[in-house]
Each structure stands twice: as structure tokens, then as C-alpha cells.
């Protein structure tokens with residue numbers, strides 16, 4: 476592939492326009508372990524490798540764009556979470572981040588439970604052999620059919636999200652002659668420090684039942700009266716990509732307060748509390764996420780302290796990390812198609828994917844990093860914007876990042892930390908074919924979700 480020089484673009488710090496970036500990194504070839512999956516490194520040629528396989532070979536075999544998932548890293552993260560919380564707590568992987576049958580099998584083998592939030596996720600989980608009692612079923616508008624499937628399967632818990640749902644689940648359970656274990660999802664009134672679209676515990680939004688105004692206490696009252704329900708606890712999820720533990724602290728305190736009120740009113744000590752997911756990961760070298768053992772320690776201490784103060788037995792804690800497990804384990808590999816320097820601004824690098832395989836930049840103004848991975852380069856840093864091939868000027872994958880100034884069509888670049896909410900939120904915009912997910916481990920690569928084909932598109936179009 477040609478590496479012809481292109482007209483000089485904006486390259487030096489003194490001509491850089493405003494944007495979300497700091498100075499160019501000291502070494503553009505360095506693959507920072509903070510943002511790259513555990514086994515990623517460069518081989519003797521300078522080509523990046525994952526699980527011992529070089530990305531040029533992966534691109535050759537599987538094509539681009541494609542997501543490559545480091546199975547070793549995924550399993551290690553599952554184990555770290557399970558060990559950090561220990562046997563007296565439960566870790567539910569949030570399947571919305573990324574779910575496939577292989578993932579379900581890994582979770583099962585590594586001792587994790589699974590949070591699903593739709594009939595589709597539930598079917599995937601059951602079809603890959605996840606025991607139903609290890610599944611939690613979420614959602615703010617579960618259909619009667621979804622509820623029936625979940626109750627029939629015997630899911631470990633359904634998380635109730637509205638007053639209507641309390642009655643709906645009780646009715647379905649009773650009609651099946653069952654008593655369904657449930658939690659009530661409450662909104663604790665915390666403003667999580669994250670993007671507005673992914674914060675979920677302030678009161679003015681669609682999820683949960685507010686603690687404020689006694690709504691949640693009323694939900695407990697109603698649930699306790701219904702024969703079809705066994706109320707086992709209270710659930711709170713405050714948002715996503717959160718680094719600051721202060722929000723979890725307030726949330727835990729308010730949930731424990733509700734448990735104390737329930738004890739006082741009904742003489743019942745609910746045995747479980749779920750503090751949701753939402754723990755942040757490093758998308759760029761500037762992010763500093765917490766390790767699972769620190770998170771486990773902080774959450775356990777808060778809950779224990781608050782329960783002691785309220786004279787309650789400490790309930791069994793559960794958490795639902797999605798992004799923190801799968802996010803860092805995958806990267807998206809793209810091939811560069813065009814390189815367009817805009818004098819005084821930045822260089823637009825077009826790749827063969829875009830907002831259809833990563834909507835997070837357009838949707839949340841998310842920040843990502845990017846590296847040239849098919850070779851190393853000693854060329855000077857060039858302020859770049861990585862864009863896709865869609866008919867949309869907001870089709871941006873990486874808003875501001877530095878790539879070497881000799882970047883050329885045919886080069887492979889990769890965006891790390893795309894394991895969560897990229898394939899799971901992928902679309903067919905412009906009839907794009909959603910990329911495959913390839914799991915790599917110990918020198919072996921295998922497709923776990925295949926690439927869509929034009930036949931798939933035509934098969935759906937029955938007109």
C-alpha cells in the first residue's frame with residue numbers, strides 16, 4: 476500500500492486549534508497498558524499483537540473494521556471482580572455492555588452472574604447455558620411476554636421499575652403458580668458526575684421509583700402484600716463511567732435508610748442490596764479508574780457502617796459492572812482510507828467504519844485514543860480526527876488525537892477500550908454491515924459474533 480507523502484498538515488503544538496486534547500504523547504508508538512487490553516504489545520516488526528497474534532494477520536484473516544477481544548483479559552477481569560467481592564457478595568456482569576454466547580460461557584466458568592435487560596439478552600443467556608437463578612432481569616418497560624419467559628425460566632431476580640410492573644410481575648408469577656424473587660429499583664436523587672445521558676439516579680428521568688416523597692416506601696408496601704412476589708432487596712444504579720465514589724456513598728446511605736424504614740414499618744429486614752454498575756474505565760491515558768478490590772472495599776465499608784448505625788444486619792451486596800469488565804478488553808481495528816489535512820485545523824483520517832460501530836463519540840461526546848498499529852513511525856505527531864464513512868458530519872470516532880504525520884491510506888489504526896457499548900450499540904446506518912467480534916487467546920483467534928453480510932440485510936428487507 477502506498478505511503479505517499481501528503482501536503483503538510485497542522486503538526487506543531489504552536490498551530491494547534493482548540494479541542495479536547497493535551498500535548499502530544501512523548502512516544503506515539505507506545506501502547507499504554509492503561510487503555511489497551513492486557514496482552515496487547517508490539518512484535519519485533521513493530522506491529523501490534525493481541526493474544527500473540529499480529530494485527531496485520533488478524534486484518535488479513537477477518538477483515539476490517541473488526542473488534543478484537545482479549546479473552547485472557549476478560550476472564551482475568553471477571554476473576555478480579557469475583558475475588559474482590561468474595562463469597563458474601565455477588566457480581567452480575569451487565570450484558571448490555573456486550574453479550575454473546577461465548578461471553579456467557581466465560582462468565583459461567585469464571586463464577587459471575589448476569590444482568591440482562593431484554594428478552595433478547597435473556598434468550599442469549601439461557602441458550603448459552605447460564606443457570607437461570609444466576610440471572611437478574613432489568614428494564615423499565617418489560618413486556619408481559621418477557622416477564623413470563625423470565626418467571627418460567629426461574630430467573631434469580633426481577634428488578635421492578637414501576638408501580639405497574641409490581642402488579643404485572645406478581646400477576647404473571649401467580650398465574651404460573653410461582654413466587655418470584657424481586658428487588659425494587661429506587662432513584663436515590665444523586666447527581667452522578669458523568670454525561671447527562673448516562674446518569675440515572677437524579678429524579679427527573681425514566682428509571683426506578685423515587686425515594687423522595689415516600690414513593691419507594693409505598694412500592695415496598697405494595698410488593699410485600701402480593702403473594703406472587705418475594706421481595707428480597709433494594710436496587711440502585713446511579714449512572715455510568717463514574718470515577719468518584721462519593722455518589723455510591725450517598726446512594727448506599729439512602730438505600731440503607733430505606734431498609735431501616737422498612738424494618739420499622741413491617742418488621743422485615745430485606746436481605747439484599749444492589750448498588751448497580753457504572754464504574755469508569757480509562758479511555759485515554761488521562762483517566763484513572765479504581766481497581767475492583769478498592770471498589771469492593773469502599774462499598775462494603777459504606778454499607779456495613781451505615782447498617783451498624785441503623786442497627787440492621789448487613790445485607791448481601793451485589794454490583795453490576797459492565798463497562799469495567801468488558802470495556803478495556805477489546806479494540807476496534809480500522810484501515811485508513813483517506814488522509815485529509817486541513818491547514819490550521821487538523822487532519823481528517825477516514826476509516827472503513829464509523830458511527831455505526833462506535834456511536835459513543837457522537838452520542839456522549841466520548842473521548843477515545845487511537846494508535847497506528849500496523850507499524851511504528853518516527854514521524855512527528857499530527858493532530859488528527861478519526862472519522863467514519865457515513866453521510867454525517869458528526870460521524871466522528873476519535874475527536875482529537877495525535878497520529879504520526881506519515882500516516883497513509885492502507886495503514887491499520889486501532890481504537891482501544893471499545894469492548895463496552897460499541898458492538899452492542901452498533902447500527903446499520905447507511906446499510907453498514909456490523910463488524911465481527913473476534914476473541915483472541917493464546918495464539919488463537921475465533922469469531923464469536925460474525926460480520927453481517929449484504930445477504931443479512933436483504934433477508935430483513937422483505938418488501
Ligand SMILES: Cc1ncc(COP(=O)(O)O)c(C=O)c1O
Pocket residue numbers: 569571572590613712714715716751752753754795796797798799895
Ligand atoms: C441497572 C444497570 N446496571 C448496570 C449497568 C452497567 O453499567 P456499566 O456498564 O457502566 O457498569 C447499567 C448501565 O448503565 C444499568 O442500567
Ligand SMILES: N[C@@H](CCCC[NH3+])C(=O)O
Pocket residue numbers: 571673715716835895896
Ligand atoms: N450505553 C452507555 C451507558 C448506558 C448504559 C446502560 N444504562 C455508554 O455507552 O456509556
